[in-house]
Amino acid sequence: MLTITTLNTLRDRYPTGDERDRMTEYATSVRARLAAVQELEKVERDVIELTLNRIKQLYPNFLRYHAVGWDKGYRDMQLLLQYMAKAMYLDDPKYYDDVVLTWVRTIFKSFNFTPKFLRDSYTVLKDNVRAKVKPRTYLLLEPYLTHTVEYLSDIPEPVRPEV
């Protein structure tokens, strides 16, 4: 369900009752959403570093295949966290998929990442976000974190796995 973006589609019609309800609900949550974005920004570095440290333990051979894999991993997780924060702020999951997630999944496939590697990595990221932010913030981010795990791991097994 979209909120502000819905307004772009109106022109020849008025908002439906459902759309009005959804936008009114969004209006009441927007300050909490902004606070959640700001809280996530503050813990972003910790969350990503903790996550990468854990993935290094789980996948010790990763660097054999990807020489700068951890640097790129940091960049990718930062990108995804920032975009999921924006999408959560706008209450617009489609924005997240369209602007970044679909593109990132394509890149990951080309690197011969396995579905399990992506599921493990982004589940660890999700767990670390949960550990580092307030429950109210996690509640707002959880659908995006869960969606990230499911969406990224929904790829075929590569012929030659490189993880």
Next chain:
Amino acid sequence: MDNWFNRLVVQSNGRPFTLDEAERIAEFAESLPDRLAAAKRLEESQKWLAKQLSDVVAPKAHNWGLPKDPFTNDFTQTLSAIAQAMLLDDTAMLDQSVIAPFNTLAEALDIPSDELGELYTIAWEALSRRLDPKSVTLFLPYFSYTARGLQASDFESMIETPMPAFTTAALTV
């Protein structure tokens, strides 16, 4: 669609929102309940307004060689475009959604644009007596902008814009 919100989202591509951008969105979002209520009241007034305007439109439509009812319908349907601009807090959206199409119509049928603008002024005078004060405050800039836009003389760039479907009833009957 060009409006401040879409521009802001595109401009922030590749980075988080700045605090100013986030605040702009938050302030707008907090104004949405009032904007939605005003749009609902306009929607509820649309049939009433069509009836009110019927007598005003009849002689004008006759002078322009247009059938009265389709033109009134086209005209009142543009109210949803005005509501959309108000909901998105962006008067400039009316350039493309209302002013340019009606100027194209005026150009094609040799109708004085300022008379179309006058219709919005008349519509607003009727509506402002029916709507609640908060809705009047929210809608006033949008009706004024539309009326002024149609009454202004320099529309050369707008006339090039293709005519949307809502004008076809007036043209084909």
